[in-house]
Amino acid sequence: MGNTRIVRIVHLSDIHLWRFPRNPLALLGKRLVGATELLLGRARRFELDRLPAVVERVRALQADHVVITGDLTTLATPEEFHLARRVLGGILGDPARTTVLPGNHDRYTRMATRLRLFERTFSAFAPAVEYPWVRALGSDTYLMGLDPTRPGLTAQGVLPAAQLARARVLAAAIPPSARLIVACHYPVLAPEEHARELASKALRRAGGVIEWLRGLGRHLYLCGHVHTTWAFRPRSLEDQLSLNPGAAVMKSRTGRNPPGFFEITLQGPDVVIARHAWTGHDWKQWIYREERGFFAGAAAGKD
Numbered sequence: 001m002g003n004t005r006i007v008r009i010v011h012l013s014d015i016h017l018w019r020f021p022r023n024p025l026a027l028l029g030k031r032l033v034g035a036t037e038l039l040l041g042r043a044r045r046f047e048l049d050r051l052p053a054v055v056e057r058v059r060a061l062q063a064d065h066v067v068i069t070g071d072l073t074t075l076a077t078p079e080e081f082h083l084a085r086r087v088l089g090g091i092l093g094d095p096a097r098t099t100v101l102p103g104n105h106d107r108y109t110r111m112a113t114r115l116r117l118f119e120r121t122f123s124a125f126a127p128a129v130e131y132p133w134v135r136a137l138g139s140d141t142y143l144m145g146l147d148p149t150r151p152g153l154t155a156q157g158v159l160p161a162a163q164l165a166r167a168r169v170l171a172a173a174i175p176p177s178a179r180l181i182v183a184c185h186y187p188v189l190a191p192e193e194h195a196r197e198l199a200s201k202a203l204r205r206a207g208g209v210i211e212w213l214r215g216l217g218r219h220l221y222l223c224g225h226v227h228t229t230w231a232f233r234p235r236s237l238e239d240q241l242s243l244n245p246g247a248a249v250m251k252s253r254t255g256r257n258p259p260g261f262f263e264i265t266l267q268g269p270d271v272v273i274a275r276h277a278w279t280g281h282d283w284k285q286w287i288y289r290e291e292r293g294f295f296a297g298a299a300a301g302k303d
């Protein structure tokens with residue numbers, strides 16, 4: 001197997017920058033009440049003043065690649081996108097080493113979607129504007145991006161049939177010996193204790209997506225959306241290692257879900273997930289999950 005080079009990836013998600021809009025009525029219309037409640041909740045729980053320290057820690061790691069799996073904003077207003085670009089500037093340096101995917105909150109209003117605010121702010125940090133796409137992270141590791149987000153009053157997503165069809169074609173072109181990573185804001189499956197939370201804001205008609213993923217063989221699945229941390233192999237999709245780093249700066253009510261991010265190390269067939277978490281006083285780092293030999297059977301079939 002040729003994939004002996006070490007690849008280190010930082011995976012962040014659900015940053016949820018927020019700001020009260022200057023012109024809320026025009027932007028939010030009927031959604032104003034819900035949006036105000038949402039912002040008040042975010043203001044209580046998302047510690048934006050922690051972000052510079054997160055950016056600094058990510059920078060210091062000098063990873064080969066940084067992936068942000070969506071929900072950079074909260075109401076997808078121009079002010080929030082501007083703030084996100086500025087605050088995250090320290091890790092949005094080299095587009096070849098950074099990938100940013102949209103979350104449902106980055107499409108919160110129809111106007112944001114129509115004006116393509118996400119694309120206008122972050123399109124440099126993806127290999128294409130249209131989804132899905134594939135980008136190589138070195139010669140033996142490939143990252144595929146999916147986008148099931150859509151504007152609307154629900155947090156549920158749908159992967160359009162055309163996107164799934166195209167994903168099948170792109171996956172078939174990836175060398176069978178390569179390590180495959182799929183990145184998508186929406187998880188397809190969650191650990192049992194989070195299944196109910198995911199159900200209320202799930203990917204709809206996920207059956208076809210799961211069936212396709214099952215045929216991909218071994219892959220990492222980088223997601224977010226449910227604001228908690230996990231690294232698990234779904235029983236019904238055991239060739240997937242699903243990784244959710246949780247919300248980067250969300251206060252933990254119980255202390256059991258401290259905010260932070262993942263550092264993923266790929267070496268040969270091995271996958272090691274390190275957790276970097278802010279305890280409220282200092283950073284803690286530990287091995288969160290190890291999957292020795294995970295990619296050993298990478299040739300299981302990508303067609």
Ligand SMILES: [Fe+2]
Pocket residue numbers: 014016071103105225226227
């Ligand atoms: Fe989120």
Ligand SMILES: [Fe+2]
Pocket residue numbers: 071103104105185224225226
């Ligand atoms: Fe989300």
